[in-house]
Amino acid sequence: xxxxxxxxxxxxxxxxxxxxxxxxxxxxxxxxxxxxxxxxxxxxxxxxxxxxxxxxxxxxxxxxxxxxxxxxxxxxxxxxxxxxxxxxxxxxxxxxxxxxxxxxxxxxxxxxxxxxxxxxxxxxxxxxxxxxxxxxxxxxxxxxxxxxxxxxxxxxxxxxxxxxxxxxxxxxxxxxxxxxxxxxxxxxxxxxxxxxxxxxxxxxxxxxxxxxxxxxxxxxxxxxxxxxxxxxxxxxxxxxxxxxxxxxxxxxxxxxxxxxxxxxxxxxxxxxxxxxxxxxxxxxxxxxxxxxxxxxxxxxxxxxxxxxxxxxxxxxxxxxxxxxxxxxxxxxxxxxxxxxxxxxxxxxxxxxxxxxxxxxxxxxxxxxxxxxxxxxxxxxxxxxxxxxxxxxxxxxxxxxxxxxxxxxxxxxxxxxxxxxxxxxxxxxxxxxxxxxxxxxxxxxxxxxxxxxxxxxxxxxxxxxxxxxxxxxxxxxxxxxxxxxxxxxxxxxxxxxxxxxxxxxxxxxxxxxxxxxx
Numbered sequence: 163x164x165x166x167x168x169x170x171x172x173x174x175x176x177x178x179x180x181x182x183x184x185x186x187x188x189x190x191x192x193x194x195x196x197x198x199x200x201x202x203x204x205x206x207x208x209x210x211x212x213x214x215x216x217x218x219x220x221x222x223x224x225x226x227x228x229x230x231x232x233x234x235x236x237x238x239x240x241x242x243x244x245x246x247x248x249x250x251x252x253x254x255x256x257x258x259x260x261x262x263x264x265x266x267x268x269x270x271x272x273x274x275x276x277x278x279x280x281x282x283x284x285x286x287x288x289x290x291x292x293x294x295x296x297x298x299x300x301x302x303x304x305x306x307x308x309x310x311x312x313x314x315x316x317x318x319x320x321x322x323x324x325x326x327x328x329x330x331x332x333x334x335x336x337x338x339x340x341x342x343x344x345x346x347x348x349x350x351x352x353x354x355x356x357x358x359x360x361x362x363x364x365x366x367x368x369x370x371x372x373x374x375x376x377x378x379x380x381x382x383x384x385x386x387x388x389x390x391x392x393x394x395x396x397x398x399x400x401x402x403x404x405x406x407x408x409x410x411x412x413x414x415x416x417x418x419x420x421x422x423x424x425x426x427x428x429x430x431x432x433x434x435x436x437x438x439x440x441x442x443x444x445x446x447x448x449x450x451x452x453x454x455x456x457x458x459x460x461x462x463x464x465x466x467x468x469x470x471x472x473x474x475x476x477x478x479x480x481x482x483x484x485x486x487x488x489x490x491x492x493x494x495x496x497x498x499x500x501x502x503x504x505x506x507x508x509x510x511x512x513x514x515x516x517x518x519x520x521x522x523x524x525x526x527x528x529x530x531x532x533x534x535x536x537x538x539x540x541x542x543x544x545x546x547x548x549x550x551x552x553x554x555x556x557x558x559x560x561x562x563x564x565x566x567x568x569x570x571x572x573x574x575x576x577x578x579x580x581x582x583x584x585x586x587x588x589x590x591x592x593x594x595x596x597x598x599x600x601x602x603x604x605x606x607x608x609x610x611x612x613x614x615x616x617x618x619x620x621x622x623x624x625x626x627x628x629x630x631x632x633x634x635x636x637x638x639x640x641x642x643x644x645x646x647x648x649x650x651x652x653x654x655x656x657x658x659x660x661x662x663x664x665x666x667x668x669x670x671x672x673x674x675x676x677x678x679x
Contacts (some may be wrong), residue, residue: 185309202226214669221246225253230262240264248277257281260486270294274305283310285319304331311335318343330354337362343371352376360384367392369400395420402537409436416440419452434458442466447475487511494519500532505535514538521545522576541573550574550589554596563602564615567595571619578623582630582640590623 195220200222201207217237224232224246233246244263251259260277268274272291279287288306293299305325308331311317317336323329330351337345337358346358356375363371369388374383386407389397394416398407403666405424412420413436416488422432434453441449442465453536459610460479467475476489494502494516503516517535521542524530537556544552553573558566571593578586595603595616603609631639 200226204232207236217246221249225249227286228254230259241267244273248273248280251277252280255281270283271302276302279306280309283313285310285322289322291356300325301331302475304328307332308335310340313338320348326350329487334358334361341366343368346374356380363388364391367394369394369397372397372400390414395423399423409433412437416444418449422452422454431455437513438462438465442469456483457551460489464489464492468495471496487515490515491519496523498523498529500529500534518572536567541569541576544573545576545580548580550577550592553577558597563599563606563608564601564612566602567612567615568619570596570599571616571623575619575623575626578627579630580628582634582636584642587624587625587642590620590627593620 165409187441201219204220204224205224207216210216210219217239220232220236221242224230228250230247230250233243233250237243237246241264247259247262247496252260257278260274260281263274263277268303271293275287275290279285288310289307291299291303293302295436295567303325304327307319307323307328310319311332311559312335317333317340320329320332320336323332331354333349334354335356337343337349338361341362343359343362346355349355349358356377359374360369360380363369363384364387369385369389369392372381372384372388375384385397385400389395389400389407393411395404395408395417398404398411398597399427401407405426406429408420408424409429409432412418412433416437418434418437418441421437424430424433434455435458438453438458441462442592447463447466447470450459450466453459453462460483462476463479464485467473471493473490473493476486476493479486479489481546490512496518497503497516499663500520503513503520506512506516514535514537517533517538518541521530521538522531522545524533524542524546527543527546530546533539533542537558540552540556544550550573550668553570556566556569556573557646558569574589574593578589593616595612599612600609603612605678628639628642631642639650
């Protein structure tokens with residue numbers, strides 16, 4: 163029973179010791195609580211219901227005020243009251259106060275000696291520590307020496323100790339306070355030596371010292387934490403399963419080349435997704451080339467084309483990929499000069515994309531007249547003159563009924579977007595299949611699919627109008643969103659998100675409606 167009391171005393175005093183010293187991680191003593199968090203008035207402790215928290219509160223207040231009466235008047239549990247007395251004695255730098263501890267504490271764990279050692283930094287008091295029954299005595303002596311080493315940075319005092327346990331605590335503190343790994347090697351007990359290597363490696367990022375740890379689980383954990391600390395993927399490769407470690411470093415650094423070292427497809431995909439935005443924000447387009455997966459790599463290039471408004475980037479995307487056209491559409495988003503489109507006249511697709519962008523951005527009829535691509539010129543005129551009937555003049559050939567319908571729809575959509583309102587929704591609903599297009603579709607037996615296409619185009623027009631209204635906080639947007647949501651939200655094609663793609667920064671209609679209202 164007495165041994166049990168001794169152990170409880172040791173535990174109580176060790177808690178107090180940690181509170182007093184602030185000793186924690188490797189590389190020196192830990193920081194004390196900030197002044198904002200310190201309890202300064204014991205009255206703050208009275209209302210605390212948790213007994214352990216209340217005692218800790220009184221101890222903190224007593225230490226702050228350097229008032230031992232706060233300990234004796236408010237803490238009934240003898241070992242914890244003694245811990246409070248020790249804290250005040252050290253705060254006041256008054257070794258005589260250590261003698262006020264209870265006789266039981268003095269006789270069973272010699273905490274008065276520990277208290278005096280912590281004030282005077284004299285190892286003679288550590289050597290006088292006796293624990294009733296002997297259990298934990300070496301630990302207490304070692305802890306006492308460790309405290310002095312932490313304060314004086316004098317590791318030579320560890321040589322005075324004969325107990326392996328005490329030496330282990332002392333050299334652990336020496337390694338901690340000096341940052342010298344050699345003190346870890348002097349620790350005789352294997353488990354504490356492992357702890358020392360672990361603390362050193364993980365606090366400094368020197369993962370190579372993890373190899374000195376004998377316990378396999380601790381060694382693995384050490385490699386992970388130290389590699390992440392150093393942001394060095396080479397340390398992760400010491401693990402049998404390095405993917406989690408590599409993923410975390412890639413997210414911290416934005417180094418996309420790390421992703422290639424990841425084995426599992428799920429982690430690899432997550433790696434590319436999480437790092438690509440950092441490349442876009444802070445890197446260069448050359449970083450995209452390190453991405454092995456085509457769609458993601460091209461999405462990254464599109465984002466740079468948008469950011470830098472540079473169509474040259476798009477040349478790196480094969481014309482056979484849909485991202486090729488998407489890249490040019492993105493790069494030309496803000497184009498206002500018809501001359502910019504002239505170099506692309508031989509590539510009808512890109513020429514159309516460029517001309518269409520200029521038409522949408524034009525602010526005068528004179529600009530429209532300089533656009534060589536006729537459908538885009540008509541779109542430009544219709545938008546400037548706010549005349550949807552001009553859109554129905556678009557004609558591109560006998561066998562292009564669906565494309566004509568799309569161009570007419572796009573033309574009317576641009577007029578609707580120029581002044582988005584509930585009237586614009588009516589304009590979207592007015593999009594129709596002209597008699598000429600209907601005749602073409604009948605001749606090709608495509609009228610039914612043409613009607614489906616018309617419904618789709620009307621839906622996309624309304625989606626764009628309402629999204630733009632939402633973006634400018636139009637008060638009508640909420641009602642329109644609710645009114646159209648049931649119909650439009652079924653079509654989620656515009657909501658797909660490709661990492662690095664310009665769509666990442668675009669608002670999906672459904673998400674915006676549901677998220678904002």
